[in-house]
Amino acid sequence: MRVIPIASESLGTRGLSLFILSEDQNILIDPSVSLAPFRNGYPPHIQEIAASYLSRHYIMKFWELATIIIQTHYHADHYSLSIDRPYEFTNKAIANTLYSHPKKKILAKDPTKNINFNQKKRAFWLWKRNGIPLFVADGNTFVFGRTRIVFSAALPHGKLHSKQGWVVAVLISDSYESVLISSDIVGPGSDIALKFINENPADLIIIDGPSTYHPKQTTKDTERAFERLMAVNDIENVIIDHHLLRDLEWKTILKDHSISREKITLASLLDVPPFCLESKRSLLYNQTPLDSLFHSRFQSYDKEIINKIRRVAKALPHKLKMDNLFKEVFERSKTKFIL
Numbered sequence: 001m002r003v004i005p006i007a008s009e010s011l012g013t014r015g016l017s018l019f020i021l022s023e024d025q026n027i028l029i030d031p032s033v034s035l036a037p038f039r040n041g042y043p044p045h046i047q048e049i050a051a052s053y054l055s056r057h058y059i060m061k062f063w064e065l066a067t068i069i070i071q072t073h074y075h076a077d078h079y080s081l082s083i084d085r086p087y088e089f090t091n092k093a094i095a096n097t098l099y100s101h102p103k104k105k106i107l108a109k110d111p112t113k114n115i116n117f118n119q120k121k122r123a124f125w126l127w128k129r130n131g132i133p134l135f136v137a138d139g140n141t142f143v144f145g146r147t148r149i150v151f152s153a154a155l156p157h158g159k160l161h162s163k164q165g166w167v168v169a170v171l172i173s174d175s176y177e178s179v180l181i182s183s184d185i186v187g188p189g190s191d192i193a194l195k196f197i198n199e200n201p202a203d204l205i206i207i208d209g210p211s212t213y214h215p216k217q218t219t220k221d222t223e224r225a226f227e228r229l230m231a232v233n234d235i236e237n238v239i240i241d242h243h244l245l246r247d248l249e250w251k252t253i254l255k256d257h258s259i260s261r262e263k264i265t266l267a268s269l270l271d272v273p274p275f276c277l278e279s280k281r282s283l284l285y286n287q288t289p290l291d292s293l294f295h296s297r298f299q300s301y302d303k304e305i306i307n308k309i310r311r312v313a314k315a316l317p318h319k320l321k322m323d324n325l326f327k328e329v330f331e332r333s334k335t336k337f338i339l
């Protein structure tokens with residue numbers, strides 16, 4: 001089994017998009033990417049926009065090879081919205097492509113139960129589509145050939161009764177290995193999320209970590225979340241990314257909780273050092289200030305600006321690795337599936 005991260009905080013954006021190669025399936029999880037509209041008073045920096053551009057590029061490329069798409073919930077950093085979102089490089093055509101293939105099975109969070117108003121509205125767009133193999137994930141198990149996919153029941157997005165709604169976690173296994181992806185449980189922020197993790201042992205466990213950067217996250221909630229994190233069996237198999245990595249001090253915070261492993265983020269699965277950009281936004285603007293017209297030109301798809309973004313994207317640390325991985329997966333998929 002191979003786990004390829006496509007979008008995440010350790011790769012310079014917001015997201016938890018992964019491509020999983022099991023023994024006989026290609027699984028694309030949460031095909032989206034996003035950027036914080038404002039951080040430290042600034043809109044996204046060109047470095048972040050380039051990282052988002054690159055993640056979107058690989059989402060679309062790996063989508064071509066996917067046999068199964070998993071949608072853990074309907075927040076924009078996980079779910080590509082069918083409206084113009086320039087910083088996420090998505091629009092109606094992109095969303096139509098991602099979620100319309102007659103043969104790519106979509107296993108998605110239940111749009112009717114355990115879902116808040118906002119996510120329900122977004123989910124409706126997907127679930128009203130005809131002619132696509134779309135299945136409710138919550139609490140269900142699917143077996144495709146030698147690949148088994150076990151979903152949790154709906155878990156709170158953080159604490160119990162969180163206004164952020166619910167998500168599903170997922171365990172994917174084949175004859176050899178297994179990986180568990182927590183989605184946005186924020187910590188774990190609830191005992192029910194920790195229970196699912198410990199009841200479903202996996203060789204690799206990917207967890208989003210507490211939202212310590214968030215002004216509404218209390219110290220008490222953070223400490224409780226870390227207690228749960230430390231209560232994960234096989235803590236040595238844990239990768240932490242997403243929410244915690246929006247905090248500039250994420251490394252120190254982990255050390256303070258006795259987690260000092262070097263290879264702890266999704267970037268380590270690509271053998272590159274993590275390059276978290278959102279938390280360094282003001283620093284990025286100090287180092288490389290942007291022209292006052294940069295954002296308006298970008299939003300009107302100015303060619304010169306888009307080309308500049310492409311050039312920055314080409315220099316990102318994981319670009320070459322991802323290109324090579326894609327080639328490898330493409331070759332393997334040609335022999336396994338009719339592409």
Ligand SMILES: [Fe+2]
Pocket residue numbers: 015016075077078184242
């Ligand atoms: Fe998220």
